[in-house]
Amino acid sequence: MILEKEQAKKGIITDAVKAVAKQENIEAEKLAASIAEGRSVILKHRNSIKGIGENLSIKVNTNIGTSPDVCSLSFELEKLKVACDLKTDTVMDLSTGGNLDLIRKEIVNASSVPVGSVPVYQAVIEAIEKHGTIEGLTGDGIFDVIERHARDGISFITVHCGVTLSCLDILKRKTRKTGVVSRGGAFLVSWMALTGKENPLYSEFDRLVELARRYDLVLSLGDGLRPGSLADASDNLQMSELLVLGRCVEKAHDANVQVIIEGPGHIPLNQIVANVHLAKTICHSAPLYLLGPIVTDIAAGYDHITSAIGGAIAGWAGADFLCYVTPSEHLALPSIEDVEDGVVASKIAAHAADIARGNAQAQQWDSTMAQARYNRDWHQQEDLSINPLRFKKIRSSQKIFSDEVCNMCGKYCAMKIMNDTIKKMGF
Numbered sequence: 169m170i171l172e173k174e175q176a177k178k179g180i181i182t183d184a185v186k187a188v189a190k191q192e193n194i195e196a197e198k199l200a201a202s203i204a205e206g207r208s209v210i211l212k213h214r215n216s217i218k219g220i221g222e223n224l225s226i227k228v229n230t231n232i233g234t235s236p237d238v239c240s241l242s243f244e245l246e247k248l249k250v251a252c253d254l255k256t257d258t259v260m261d262l263s264t265g266g267n268l269d270l271i272r273k274e275i276v277n278a279s280s281v282p283v284g285s286v287p288v289y290q291a292v293i294e295a296i297e298k299h300g301t302i303e304g305l306t307g308d309g310i311f312d313v314i315e316r317h318a319r320d321g322i323s324f325i326t327v328h329c330g331v332t333l334s335c336l337d338i339l340k341r342k343t344r345k346t347g348v349v350s351r352g353g354a355f356l357v358s359w360m361a362l363t364g365k366e367n368p369l370y371s372e373f374d375r376l377v378e379l380a381r382r383y384d385l386v387l388s389l390g391d392g393l394r395p396g397s398l399a400d401a402s403d404n405l406q407m408s409e410l411l412v413l414g415r416c417v418e419k420a421h422d423a424n425v426q427v428i429i430e431g432p433g434h435i436p437l438n439q440i441v442a443n444v445h446l447a448k449t450i451c452h453s454a455p456l457y458l459l460g461p462i463v464t465d466i467a468a469g470y471d472h473i474t475s476a477i478g479g480a481i482a483g484w485a486g487a488d489f490l491c492y493v494t495p496s497e498h499l500a501l502p503s504i505e506d507v508e509d510g511v512v513a514s515k516i517a518a519h520a521a522d523i524a525r526g527n528a529q530a531q532q533w534d535s536t537m538a539q540a541r542y543n544r545d546w547h548q549q550e551d552l553s554i555n556p557l558r559f560k561k562i563r564s565s566q567k568i569f570s571d572e573v574c575n576m577c578g579k580y581c582a583m584k585i586m587n588d589t590i591k592k593m594g595f
């Protein structure tokens with residue numbers, strides 16, 4: 169197994185580095201140096217490859233997966249197709265219902281992008297099925313599931329290594345409004361409280377690192393104690409977890425394991441930049457992966473918008489990877505339309521931040537679109553739009569009187585008036 173970080177440290181430019189450098193239009197040597205320092209990572213999948221981190225375009229992840237209540241493999245595969253068609257950069261299988269091994273394999277096989285997962289979900293479900301209680305969970309059970317996921321071609325895994333016994337003392341002080349909202353975090357807190365044992369993902373971190381080395385599996389260090397409301401943003405629990413993750417990054421980097429840091433969650437606008445800078449500083453500039461962030465708690469049904477607002481600011485401040493949020497966040501398992509809305513909203517946020525960060529490819533895309541718009545070249549505009557199907561649907565639903573204008577202004581089209589004037593006056 170080629171360890172990308174190890175090769176990069178030796179100054180070797182691997183095929184994966186060459187491929188990502190070409191995608192991103194940057195120098196391979198520059199990318200390799202960033203991987204060697206742990207500021208970028210490469211996710212490898214049998215059908216594709218993606219780079220995340222410094223000097224790279226901001227990537228978008230789409231969560232799919234069954235729940236105990238809504239469990240259909242074909243439904244999840246349809247969501248996968250929609251997300252891939254809309255150019256999501258990765259997907260995560262968060263399934264918790266049905267035959268989890270089968271669902272994961274099918275998603276990995278059908279995906280055209282790298283696939284991530286959260287193995288602790290399956291470890292807990294199997295422990296409950298076998299022992300009737302979450303107390304049956306063991307370190308061996310967790311590591312067995314992680315290895316199964318890696319063997320099946322999972323590219324990155326969320327591991328909540330920063331949820332430790334010490335956080336229970338802070339939780340007991342009841343300073344939080346919304347407790348622990350991460351599913352993995354809640355499982356581990358509950359297990360630690362019931363058994364009095366330390367989280368194996370923390371106490372056996374060396375074992376985790378060894379396993380990751382075997383498969384060049386990227387560890388996404390999860391934010392199991394992330395705030396679930398603005399009231400809990402940037403609090404003691406969130407920060408104490410981040411400090412633990414910073415130490416985990418050092419250990420993983422020493423072993424040439426690639427690492428991503430996951431971040432919140434719910435954060436008010438005025439705290440986003442500070443949160444990004446803090447995570448980057450404490451975690452040695454490892455790529456930062458944010459869920460949203462959602463910037464207000466009151467917009468149920470519209471959280472693809474609240475998260476896109478947060479994602480754009482976070483991306484501009486230095487976040488590298490945005491996890492989409494759908495309109496059904498906090499309400500239900502996403503529908504196909506929710507996935508579509510969520511991916512597009514997150515792609516827009518990432519792209520807007522890319523432009524602000526000076527990404528030349530992103531800026532060129534907008535520049536070409538602006539020219540097509542000025543020329544009223546509807547075919548080119550459709551091709552260049554973030555969701556061509558939506559462009560076509562809206563334009564074709566309207567009565568078009570002239571191909572030179574749209575029916576917003578009709579014969580008073582400013583673009584046409586200016587084009588005609590310039591032609592007539594020979595400007």
Ligand code: SF4
Nearest residue numbers: 574576577581582583
């Ligand atoms: S009609 Fe108005 S909205 Fe439509 S292209 Fe012309 S200026 Fe733009």
